[in-house]
Amino acid sequence: MRSHYCTDLSEANVGQDVVLAGWANNYRDHGGIIFIDLRDKSGLVQLTCDPADSAEAHKVADSVRDEFVLIVKGSVRLRGEGLTNPRLKTGAIEIMVTELIIENRSAPVPFVIGDKNVGEETTLKYRYLELRDPDLYEVFRLRSKAAIAARNILDENGFLEVETPILTKSTPEGARDYLVPSRVHNGEFYALPQSPQLFKQLLMVGGFDRYFQIAKCFRDEDLRADRQPEFTQIDVEMSFCNQEDVIKVAEDLLVAMFKACGIKIQTPFNRITHADAMEWYGSDKPDLRYDLKMVDVIDIFERCDNEIFTNIAKKPHTNRIKALKVPGADLVFSKREMKGFEEFVRKFGAHGLGYFQMKEDGLKGPLIKFFNEEDIALLIERLGMQVGDVVFFGAGDKKTVWDYMGRFRNFIAEHEKMNLIDENAYEFVWVVDFPMFEIEDGRVKALHHPFTQPKSTDKDDVEEIESIAYDIVLNGTELGGGSIRIHKEDVQNEVFKLLGIDEEEARDKFGFLLDALKFGAPPHGGFALGFDRIMMLISKKKSIRDVIAFPKTQKASCVLTKAPSQVDNTQLRDLHIRLREQATT
Numbered sequence: 001m002r003s004h005y006c007t008d009l010s011e012a013n014v015g016q017d018v019v020l021a022g023w024a025n026n027y028r029d030h031g032g033i034i035f036i037d038l039r040d041k042s043g044l045v046q047l048t049c050d051p052a053d054s055a056e057a058h059k060v061a062d063s064v065r066d067e068f069v070l071i072v073k074g075s076v077r078l079r080g081e082g083l084t085n086p087r088l089k090t091g092a093i094e095i096m097v098t099e100l101i102i103e104n105r106s107a108p109v110p111f112v113i114g115d116k117n118v119g120e121e122t123t124l125k126y127r128y129l130e131l132r133d134p135d136l137y138e139v140f141r142l143r144s145k146a147a148i149a150a151r152n153i154l155d156e157n158g159f160l161e162v163e164t165p166i167l168t169k170s171t172p173e174g175a176r177d178y179l180v181p182s183r184v185h186n187g188e189f190y191a192l193p194q195s196p197q198l199f200k201q202l203l204m205v206g207g208f209d210r211y212f213q214i215a216k217c218f219r220d221e222d223l224r225a226d227r228q229p230e231f232t233q234i235d236v237e238m239s240f241c242n243q244e245d246v247i248k249v250a251e252d253l254l255v256a257m258f259k260a261c262g263i264k265i266q267t268p269f270n271r272i273t274h275a276d277a278m279e280w281y282g283s284d285k286p287d288l289r290y291d292l293k294m295v296d297v298i299d300i301f302e303r304c305d306n307e308i309f310t311n312i313a314k315k316p317h318t319n320r321i322k323a324l325k326v327p328g329a330d331l332v333f334s335k336r337e338m339k340g341f342e343e344f345v346r347k348f349g350a351h352g353l354g355y356f357q358m359k360e361d362g363l364k365g366p367l368i369k370f371f372n373e374e375d376i377a378l379l380i381e382r383l384g385m386q387v388g389d390v391v392f393f394g395a396g397d398k399k400t401v402w403d404y405m406g407r408f409r410n411f412i413a414e415h416e417k418m419n420l421i422d423e424n425a426y427e428f429v430w431v432v433d434f435p436m437f438e439i440e441d442g443r444v445k446a447l448h449h450p451f452t453q454p455k456s457t458d459k460d461d462v463e464e465i466e467s468i469a470y471d472i473v474l475n476g477t478e479l480g481g482g483s484i485r486i487h488k489e490d491v492q493n494e495v496f497k498l499l500g501i502d503e504e505e506a507r508d509k510f511g512f513l514l515d516a517l518k519f520g521a522p523p524h525g526g527f528a529l530g531f532d533r534i535m536m537l538i539s540k541k542k543s544i545r546d547v548i549a550f551p552k553t554q555k556a557s558c559v560l561t562k563a564p565s566q567v568d569n570t571q572l573r574d575l576h577i578r579l580r581e582q583a584t585t
Contacts, residue, residue, distance in 0.1 A: 282406020
């Protein structure tokens with residue numbers, strides 16, 4: 001129905017007859033000549049409806065309103081000197097309309113297409129209208145390019161695309177499952193997969209050697225900017241491999257995806273251990289676009305005259321005193337502002353936030369009186385302090401200090417007075433050597449998942465057991481990760497034992513995997529990348545909702561379709577479900 005898309009046209013097409021189709025982006029009547037900006041997926045071009053060119057087309061144009069669907073015939077011409085619009089790709093030309101057809105009319109729209117200040121409830125309710133924005137279309141064009149590039153590079157490297165089940169068994173994988181009741185099996189439920197983890201391991205047992213899938217995954221967890229109840233991950237598994245083999249495939253995959261979106265990235269990526277990431281950055285997903293690194297000063301504080309610090313410093317195994325030097329902060333922040341930073345860290349468990357300022361005549365600050373001259377000199381030397389620098393420090397148990405000082409590091413880098421972040425940078429880093437286990441509420445839990453290969457289980461403290469696990473981080477966002485898997489039944493049983501999963505529970509939840517490991521399972525490993533998160537960063541969006549065609553709200557609801565919704569009693573009876581009445585107050 002069309003000869004061109006709007007922005008296919010340029011000065012090179014002047015004099016040509018064209019047929020265009022799209023929506024009326026806006027309408028302007030300038031003293032008898034009507035101008036319409038026609039919009040399609042590519043962008044805008046100006047239509048000029050002059051009765052001198054076509055009285056009939058001008059008459060039709062007089063009844064056009066925003067979002068009417070139009071089919072246009074006309075010729076391309078230059079706008080003329082002083083009439084160009086540099087903001088438009090087609091700003092030097094216009095279409096002299098000879099025939100105009102209103103293919104469909106539109107009711108008044110609830111917001112102007114492309115308006116970035118409309119509330120989310122409204123835009124998601126009318127998501128099909130928001131999707132008409134060419135800027136948003138560009139996001140999904142890039143997403144498509146990245147997906148095709150991912151498939152191509154994995155295919156070139158011998159990976160086979162295989163789909164795994166959506167209706168599966170509920171297994172403990174870290175988040176709540178979405179459950180689907182069975183009509184046929186009374187009182188029993190399927191679960192929607194949090195990941196294809198178990199099935200991809202079974203494919204390796206089945207000899208598939210190299211598998212991938214762009215997989216839908218489901219997790220019933222609290223939402224935030226980089227989480228949705230349903231999301232997409234690029235899932236990869238391979239046999240007879242080690243960590244280096246897997247990391248090489250992941251880097252090649254990311255290079256291909258970013259290249260398809262017009263971005264060149266360099267490999268190999270940086271790499272740090274999980275222990276160093278926590279000690280230096282207070283996070284297992286550090287943002288390396290700025291060079292702020294925490295420094296351990298617990299030995300210096302142990303000698304000070306403040307009893308609070310000396311008591312903390314007596315337990316270096318469980319406690320930390322961390323210093324964060326911020327170059328030039330004394331030149332931009334007042335004492336009142338620096339004191340106010342305490343309110344930020346208190347939200348994350350801190351009891352306070354100390355600081356020293358480097359002045360022309362030496363180190364100054366409220367707590368300097370507790371330190372002798374020798375230790376003050378040692379602080380200046382260890383932190384490399386220059387005039388104008390400020391050092392902030394936190395003290396307490398290590399997990400709390402890592403958390404709030406890591407958050408404060410990000411907070412100060414993002415502060416408008418510091419502006420330390422290069423928004424155009426792409427800083428990748430592999431975080432490796434993760435702990436196998438963590439203790440939460442007195443219980444041992446798998447930090448990643450219970451199928452991760454431990455380096456060794458011969459440790460008195462389970463939290464000191466390391467795993468062959470790795471995460472890939474970009475600009476402070478975890479893109480995904482993976483591990484070398486357990487492929488021997490005795491090792492898997494030992495891990496279950498450390499997790500407090502007895503033989504009966506292990507058979508009930510993972511019997512099919514344990515059975516498979518008995519039949520010559522090969523060594524294998526892999527990774528999964530969050531496709532939505534990758535596209536969020538490529539598109540420079542603040543939320544993955546901006547790169548999902550029909551996303552859910554923060555409350556996991558769809559305001560477009562009104563899901564979740566009630567169902568009728570017939571459906572409930574078929575599923576053997578009876579709803580409890582809500583208690584009234």
